[in-house]
Amino acid sequence: MAGWLFADMLLVLALVSMGDRGDPLAARSEAEPSKSAVVTPSPEPSRTPTGPRSVARKPVKVRLTAAVGDSTRMVKQLRAATTRYQGREAAFVLTFGQAPEPGDGQAYARDVNKALRKARPDIFTGATTRDFWNGGPSGSADLEIYFYTR
Numbered sequence: 343m344a345g346w347l348f349a350d351m352l353l354v355l356a357l358v359s360m361g362d363r364g365d366p367l368a369a370r371s372e373a374e375p376s377k378s379a380v381v382t383p384s385p386e387p388s389r390t391p392t393g394p395r396s397v398a399r400k401p402v403k404v405r406l407t408a409a410v411g412d413s414t415r416m417v418k419q420l421r422a423a424t425t426r427y428q429g430r431e432a433a434f435v436l437t438f439g440q441a442p443e444p445g446d447g448q449a450y451a452r453d454v455n456k457a458l459r460k461a462r463p464d465i466f467t468g469a470t471t472r473d474f475w476n477g478g479p480s481g482s483a484d485l486e487i488y489f490y491t492r
Contacts (some may be wrong), residue, residue: 349452397414401486409481413457420454420461428462429488432469436486440478447475454483 404423406413435458439451451473458466476484 347368384408393436395433395490398491399489401436402427404487405482405484406454406485407482410446411453413453413460415459416454416457420457424462424465424487427487428463430465430489430492432466433488433490434470434472435488436474438474438476438486439480440481440484443486444475446480447477448473451475451478453484454485462489474491 404420406419406423408419417441435455437451437454439449439454441447441448441450455471455473456473458469
């Protein structure tokens with residue numbers, strides 16, 4: 343039984359190895375330019391995005407400082423921090439609420455995420471948010487906002 347398993351695994355490894363290699367004939371023809379061919383650049387076709395949107399790899403980082411329960415100040419700071427991103431749509435937001443205890447930090451992050459939708463409903467209404475805890479004194483949060491690419 344172990345012999346057949348070993349043979350099957352060796353076969354799979356061989357197939358993966360062969361599938362990983364490029365076409366040697368195509369590589370050779372690309373390396374040797376033809377002598378009679380005249381290359382004329384053709385205009386780039388206009389590309390319109392098709393398929394699903396993607397998410398930018400680099401987040402926009404925002405630091406927020408407001409007392410626990412002060413949603414008015416949270417909304418004001420979030421509006422100011424996201425003004426330059428109007429017209430874009432957030433895919434997801436990771437919010438790290440600072441507090442001495444994990445439950446309090448997550449509750450603060452949850453309040454900040456609610457304030458996001460009040461501050462910029464056009465940007466954050468469909469966004470997925472996650473509430474995390476980051477140790478430290480209460481009353482601040484770090485946000486990582488990942489936008490859809492344009």
